[in-house]
Amino acid sequence: MKEEDTTKKNCFLHVIHHDTSIFKNELARLKDLIDEYNGDPKPEKWERVKEYSRSEMKRLEEIRRYIVRHLGIIRSLVKNHRLGPDKFDYVYIKYSVDLFYDAYFMDPQYDQPGLADLISDIEDQIGQVDAALQFLDAEKET
DSSP states (O other): HHHHHHHHHHHHHHHHHHHHHHHHHHHHHHHHHHHHHSSSOOOHHHHHHHHHHHHHHHHHHHHHHHHHHHHHHHHGGGGGGGGSHHHHHHIIIHHHHHHHHHHHOOOOOHHHHHHHHHHHHHHHHHHHHHHHHHHHHHHHHH
């Protein structure tokens, strides 16, 4: 690979890594808010979860588009098939956004099993996004 291509790939991977880490951080924040609600299940605490989810959904959708676009630009330069734009988006990014939608539309007062599933799904997704960050770091080294 030409030095110019390597530089281009690594610059885009750095930006993608940064944007992907935003998803991990926001999922962790969402989980913290849900945990606060679980500790003291008052309707106003769930409203904080809903407001946070609503505000983040739009922002994360925009970041998602940037990640997919940037992965598309360097598609031919990366070796890890997990970093293909469609696969990366579907496995690591889109589902993260979906969890914010789930939190926004959930009513935990009437769906305690759903709330437990949501917490578990968020924890699992944080692990998935962390794995994606490791794939991005490993790709920079190749």
